[in-house]
Amino acid sequence: VPGPIYLDHHATTPVDPRVLDAMLPYFSEKFGNASSRHHAFGWAARDGVEEARGRVAGLIGANPREIIFTSGATEADNLAIKGAAGASRSARRHIVTVVTEHRAVLDPCAALERNGCRITRLPVGPDGLVSLDDVRSAVDDDTLLVSVMTANNEIGVVQPIAEIAAIARRAGALFHTDAVQAAGQIPFDVNALGVDLASITAHKMYGPKGVGALYVRRRPRAELVPLIDGGGHERGLRSGTLNVAGIVGFGAAADICRAGMPAESLRLGALRDRLNDRLHAGLDGLIVNGSMTHRLPHNLSVSFRGIHGEALLLSLGDIAVSTGAACATASAEPSHVLEAIGLDADLARSTIRFGLGRGNTPDEVDCAADAVVGAVSRLREMSPLARDR
Amino acid sequence: MPSARRLDHCRRPRNVGVLTGADEPVGRAVERSSDCGDTLQMHVSLDATRAMIKGARFKAYGCSATIAAGSFATEWLAGRQVADVVDLTEAVITDALDLSPEEAHAAALAVRVVRAAVTDGTQGAGR
Numbered sequence: 019v020p021g022p023i024y025l026d027h028h029a030t031t032p033v034d035p036r037v038l039d040a041m042l043p044y045f046s047e048k049f050g051n052a053s054s055r056h057h058a059f060g061w062a063a064r065d066g067v068e069e070a071r072g073r074v075a076g077l078i079g080a081n082p083r084e085i086i087f088t089s090g091a092t093e094a095d096n097l098a099i100k101g102a103a104g105a106s107r108s109a110r111r112h113i114v115t116v117v118t119e120h121r122a123v124l125d126p127c128a129a130l131e132r133n134g135c136r137i138t139r140l141p142v143g144p145d146g147l148v149s150l151d152d153v154r155s156a157v158d159d160d161t162l163l164v165s166v167m168t169a170n171n172e173i174g175v176v177q178p179i180a181e182i183a184a185i186a187r188r189a190g191a192l193f194h195t196d197a198v199q200a201a202g203q204i205p206f207d208v209n210a211l212g213v214d215l216a217s218i219t220a221h222k223m224y225g226p227k228g229v230g231a232l233y234v235r236r237r238p239r240a241e242l243v244p245l246i247d248g249g250g251h252e253r254g255l256r257s258g259t260l261n262v263a264g265i266v267g268f269g270a271a272a273d274i275c276r277a278g279m280p281a282e283s284l285r286l287g288a289l290r291d292r293l294n295d296r297l298h299a300g301l302d303g304l305i306v307n308g309s310m311t312h313r314l315p316h317n318l319s320v321s322f323r324g325i326h327g328e329a330l331l332l333s334l335g336d337i338a339v340s341t342g343a344a345c346a347t348a349s350a351e352p353s354h355v356l357e358a359i360g361l362d363a364d365l366a367r368s369t370i371r372f373g374l375g376r377g378n379t380p381d382e383v384d385c386a387a388d389a390v391v392g393a394v395s396r397l398r399e400m401s402p403l404a405r406d407r
Numbered sequence: 408m409p410s411a412r413r414l415d416h417c418r419r420p421r422n423v424g425v426l427t428g429a430d431e432p433v434g435r436a437v438e439r440s441s442d443c444g445d446t447l448q449m450h451v452s453l454d455a456t457r458a459m460i461k462g463a464r465f466k467a468y469g470c471s472a473t474i475a476a477g478s479f480a481t482e483w484l485a486g487r488q489v490a491d492v493v494d495l496t497e498a499v500i501t502d503a504l505d506l507s508p509e510e511a512h513a514a515a516l517a518v519r520v521v522r523a524a525v526t527d528g529t530q531g532a533g534r
Contacts, residue, residue, distance in 0.1 A: 325468070328471055329470050329471045329473075332409060332417050333418055399423075400420065400467055401446075401467070402437055402468060403446060
């Protein structure tokens, strides 16, 4: 297989050439400000934005008026969590979330906690799934928001979102989900799931970086206060001149994902299983992290006992994957997700995350699996901790 | 981005293995980082007078910086006088491999294990 092999699609995805083609005019002849209401340049930009809004909404089964464009998912998560907590009609001060959430959810919750909110962080089982009984026990009449990610960015585990959303609704709380890893990859419909707020981003679905969206339910209305004031863009929830080209790219990316999703999901699931099988055929001492049943089709998180994931990554040369640990620090803090599912620090540090994507082929997967088998074998061979060595 | 030299030592580590000490004095040591669990094992072979280091072999468990530091140390040691081992400092390894401050633990670990192995060999315990 010539050239580098990219298997890190949970980190980001390449911009689809069709997306880039859709974006380019908005850097040149259609450069207008979407808020300029009195000339053709502004109208062209606004048309592009509104068409994209419809496409993004279509991907998740929303009304276009429920889509608030942001700079990305981190901003969308912050707007959902801090915005809900700050909404004037909300006297409630309790938020329920899960320990395996992305930092874009955990950190805003921690910030609110410092300002007097009560935060419950639910554990997950060894399979990475949150218990519905735990959610039921956690919510009370003070709960303003339940925030549970749809699919985990490290171990790919897909939570029972519809069931959790129903629990939140019965408690009178809003339900938010960080759907960054799920939207565009697996079916995600805000009405079927009963979601009030959902964060998504373009660059995980072959769109550009720097543009995301928050879905905000209109009926019943999910009340939020904005994080950014100044001009009242995006229905007053996100002021600032719109990133027109990025939004147009987001729309194109959403359309492409929506059209190709069923076939692509099956294809990637088969590729993932092929990778998993080949790794297991070549190595012993492998642990697959997280449920294989409730999982994104393109994710595989594997711990290779007896080696260090960062060393494996750098040994692989032209194969781009990701470790399960924030490494290269003196303390080498392992991933909070892997810790939450019960991995000890050494095992967490031995973990690699594979994220398959649109461009990957069976040949690439075989090549990557063989390279990993070779590198893990060599690293184990040179370990002073290995038995009988 | 890791330096080319560090990547080279990580991808093609030199002198991996053990020394049996069948024909010459050998000093051995294993050191583990209490911070992150990285572990280096170092074997050094000495000449008959135990004044010169003939060669070294290492094994490593840890990040790429630790593997590269162990590999670099074995190359540095070969042919050196025992008295010169103090010249292998953290700074020497850090500079050679362009390690970041956060990766200095790898250089410290290599220095510790080298000195312990040489001490083991020169004090006559090693064989």
